[in-house]
Amino acid sequence: MGIIKSLKMNFTWFKKFFKKKRARIGIYGPPNAGKTTLANRIIRDWTGDAMGSVSAIPHETRRARRREGVTIDSNGSSVTLDIIDTPGLATKIDFHDFMAFGMTEEESKRRAKEATEGVIEAVKWLDDLDGVILVMDATEDPYTQVNVTVIGNMEARKLPLLIAANKIDLPTSSPARIHSAFPQHPLVPISALEGQNIDMLYKEIADHFG
Amino acid sequence: MKGIQLDLISEDKLDGMTSMEKVRLILDEVRNGKILVLEKGLTPSEQNKLIELTMTEIAPDDFSGIEIESYPVKHNDNILSKLLGKTTLKTRLTVIGPASQLKTIKKDRDLISALVSP
Numbered sequence: 001m002g003i004i005k006s007l008k009m010n011f012t013w014f015k016k017f018f019k020k021k022r023a024r025i026g027i028y029g030p031p032n033a034g035k036t037t038l039a040n041r042i043i044r045d046w047t048g049d050a051m052g053s054v055s056a057i058p059h060e061t062r063r064a065r066r067r068e069g070v071t072i073d074s075n076g077s078s079v080t081l082d083i084i085d086t087p088g089l090a091t092k093i094d095f096h097d098f099m100a101f102g103m104t105e106e107e108s109k110r111r112a113k114e115a116t117e118g119v120i121e122a123v124k125w126l127d128d129l130d131g132v133i134l135v136m137d138a139t140e141d142p143y144t145q146v147n148v149t150v151i152g153n154m155e156a157r158k159l160p161l162l163i164a165a166n167k168i169d170l171p172t173s174s175p176a177r178i179h180s181a182f183p184q185h186p187l188v189p190i191s192a193l194e195g196q197n198i199d200m201l202y203k204e205i206a207d208h209f210g
Numbered sequence: 211m212k213g214i215q216l217d218l219i220s221e222d223k224l225d226g227m228t229s230m231e232k233v234r235l236i237l238d239e240v241r242n243g244k245i246l247v248l249e250k251g252l253t254p255s256e257q258n259k260l261i262e263l264t265m266t267e268i269a270p271d272d273f274s275g276i277e278i279e280s281y282p283v284k285h286n287d288n289i290l291s292k293l294l295g296k297t298t299l300k301t302r303l304t305v306i307g308p309a310s311q312l313k314t315i316k317k318d319r320d321l322i323s324a325l326v327s328p
Contacts, residue, residue, distance in 0.1 A: 091261055092275025092309035093268055109270050116265040123258045143317040145278050149261070152254035152283045156299055181319065182282070 022069065023209045024082045026125055029135035030146040031058035031088030034166040038135055038192035039065075039085035045198070046070050051085050057101045059115035061087045064125055074199065077206035086125055087118030089146045126153050131160040131209050138165040138173035138189065142181040151182060160208045163187040164201060169194045214245055214311065214326050221250040229256045233263055240276050240308050241267070245326060251280045251301035277312040279322045280304035 027035045039051040052065055064086045071080045093115050098108035126132075134150050136142055154161040163182060165175035168189045175189035186208065188201045217239060224232060233256060239246055252260060257278075264276050281302035305312070305322055316323040 089261070090275070091264060091278050093265075094274040094309070095270050112268070112270065116268050119265045120262050123262050126258065141317065143282070143319070145280065148280060148282050149254060149257045152257065152299065152301075155283065155285075156254045 022080045022082060023130040024084060024128060025131050025133060025205075025209055026084045026086055026122075026129045027133050027135060028086055028089065028122065028150050030137070030144055031090055032056070033088065033135040033137045034192045035088065035135045036061050036085055038133070038164060038166065038190075039067075039083060041192050041195065041198060042072075042083060043067055043070060045202075046072055051083075057098060057103070057111075059088055059090075059093070059098075059111060059118065061085060062111070062114040062118035063087065064118075064121050072202050072205055074202040074206040077203075077210055079206045079210035081205075081209060084125055084129070086122040087115065089122055089150065090115070090119055091145060093119070126150075129159065131162070133162050133164055133205070134185075135164045135166050135192075136178055138167050138175050138178060139170050142178040147182075151185070161185050162201075162204055162208050164192070165189045166192050168196055212328070214243070214328060216245045216247065218247045219249060224248060224250050229253070229259060232256060233259045236260060236306055237263055237267065237276075240306055241273060243308060243311065245305065245307040245312055248304040248306070251283075251304035253299070253301055254283070273308075275309045276306055277309045277314060277324075278304065278306045279314050279317055279324065281322070282319060 027039050029035050036052045036054050043049050043051045047070060051067060052061055054060060064084055066082055066084045068082045069080055070083050071078060093112050095108040095112035098111050099105060132150060132154055136147060163178060163185050165178045165187055167173050168175060169191040175187065179187050186204055188197060188204050190197045190201050236246060267273055268275050284300040284302060286298045286300045305324060311327050313325045315325055
């Protein structure tokens with residue numbers, strides 16, 4: 001018995017020694033898909049805190065934010081993650097779009113400049129991640145270049161990707177359209193704003209990133 | 211005759227270029243108002259480089275970025291590559307132009323429909 005006990009203890013130590021560092025998971029998507037709303041919900045549910053401010057004006061998040069050591073328990077599985085809320089990815093940023101929301105020209109130009117820096121930061125973060133939650137607006141066409149680029153990056157790196165088909169509280173949403181566009185990846189239809197299916201998302205997070 | 215110049219770049223030409231050469235060529239041509247159609251498209255890491263460089267060149271009232279549309283990559287997973295454990299990604303046709311002149315109307319797995327304005 002002593003030998004078995006000793007072997008067990010050594011194995012536990014061995015596992016601890018070689019245990020994979022906690023996974024870094026990036027929340028990606030186009031501007032206004034609901035990335036920060038989702039990040040806030042996850043952080044609030046598991047730490048009681050919040051990640052950042054949200055707004056109807058695109059590019060509200062212009063700096064990546066990292067929250068370390070978020071432990072998610074779901075259906076007996078537990079996973080501890082570093083969660084990175086990234087600025088919305090885009091290939092174009094026109095300051096006139098911000099002026100349409102009532103911002104002054106000066107504010108709009110400043111926001112556009114910061115947004116370009118945020119996009120670069122989000123792209124750079126792709127090199128340091130262990131997985132991605134790709135937030136798609138389920139009311140929009142899923143074949144956007146941002147979605148194609150993020151999915152292509154994860155597939156090329158052979159890293160896990162989970163699609164959160166967001167905004168299912170809106171009547172025009174269609175998670176099925178996203179599923180038929182990218183059937184090779186797991187998808188959870190959610191409303192980050194209202195919390196619909198959020199437990200299902202936590203289960204998938206625990207399964208895929210644990 | 212006035213109009214928008216459309217350049218169709220072959221897979222062979224793209225294969226002979228480094229990633230940075232491709233990205234530089236695309237941005238230079240798009241900034242000159244051309245629409246490019248790449249027969250082969252860009253790898254995911256080349257797309258990242260293109261997005262990064264585009265962001266550094268955006269300037270108010272001068273250049274607001276690019277419109278880029280490509281079909282999702284295809285997995286080249288034939289039996290031999292499966293046996294070797296090497297599935298490669300095949301990039302596909304890509305259309306790129308100035309965001310101020312090219313607008314995607316509709317896109318699905320095998321169709322890109324876009325509007326070009328002068």
